[in-house]
Amino acid sequence: xxxxxxxxxxxxxxxxxxxxxxxxxxxxxxxxxxxxxxxxxxxxxxxxxxxxxxxxxxxxxxxxxxxxxxxxxxxxxxxxxxxxxxxxxxxxxxxxxxxxxxxxxxxxxxxxxxxxxxxxxxxxxxxxxxxxxxxxxxxxxxxxxxxxxxxxxxxxx
Ligand SMILES: Cc1cc2nc3c(=O)[nH]c(=O)nc-3n(C[C@H](O)[C@H](O)[C@H](O)COP(=O)(O)OP(=O)(O)OC[C@H]3O[C@@H](n4cnc5c(N)ncnc54)[C@H](O)[C@@H]3O)c2cc1C
Numbered sequence: 397x398x399x400x401x402x403x404x405x406x407x408x409x410x411x412x413x414x415x416x417x418x419x420x421x422x423x424x425x426x427x428x429x430x431x432x433x434x435x436x437x438x439x440x441x442x443x444x445x446x447x448x449x450x451x452x453x454x455x456x457x458x459x460x461x462x463x464x465x466x467x468x469x470x471x472x473x474x475x476x477x478x479x480x481x482x483x484x485x486x487x488x489x490x491x492x493x494x495x496x497x498x499x500x501x502x503x504x505x506x507x508x509x510x511x512x513x514x515x516x517x518x519x520x521x522x523x524x525x526x527x528x529x530x531x532x533x534x535x536x537x538x539x540x541x542x543x544x545x546x547x548x549x550x551x552x553x
Contacts, residue, residue: 400551422467443544444538445495472550
């Protein structure tokens with residue numbers, strides 16, 4: 397069966413893949429050059445990926461020293477086979493996006509609320525009210541995207 401292997405150039409199509417993802421994978425590099433990759437919930441708006449977490453942990457220590465990240469989104473996973481008895485005829489269809497960028501921490505109260513709502517919009521499609529302590533306690537940050545590539549792979553049928 398012919399395969400579709402397509403580089404995606406259209407920004408709107410790349411954003412569609414991001415919007416259809418249920419999480420992203422943030423790749424970081426520590427000061428000893430060791431990679432560290434974590435799954436995250438996210439929100440996306442205007443070429444920025446919004447993230448939230450507790451105030452501490454390994455990821456925060458890394459990001460405060462090296463804010464360069466690589467972020468992966470992937471959707472539409474589907475296994476299919478031309479011949480179910482032939483291992484190499486199995487393929488995984490997918491659409492994926494890779495973003496390169498820099499993390500900026502969001503400190504201002506109103507901007508933190510905005511960041512939380514961008515994340516909540518991704519999962520619920522609506523905005524929320526937040527208590528003051530919950531906003532004060534959460535750490536919010538965004539990846540400002542500098543480069544974004546996208547690819548589609550699958551059966552043409
Ligand atoms: C689908 C999904 C969505 C998530 N969304 C968020 C989010 O939006 N915000 C958020 O803060 N966290 C989220 N998490 C959890 C996140 O991936 C990390 O586990 C968490 O943030 C702690 O990371 P840390 O670097 O602070 O770990 P620390 O508490 O500092 O612990 C570091 C140690 O624990 C190990 N470790 C840390 N996390 C994981 C993990 N997930 N799996 C296996 N080993 C681990 C590391 O290898 C390291 O040895 C999500 C996890 C999943 C699976």
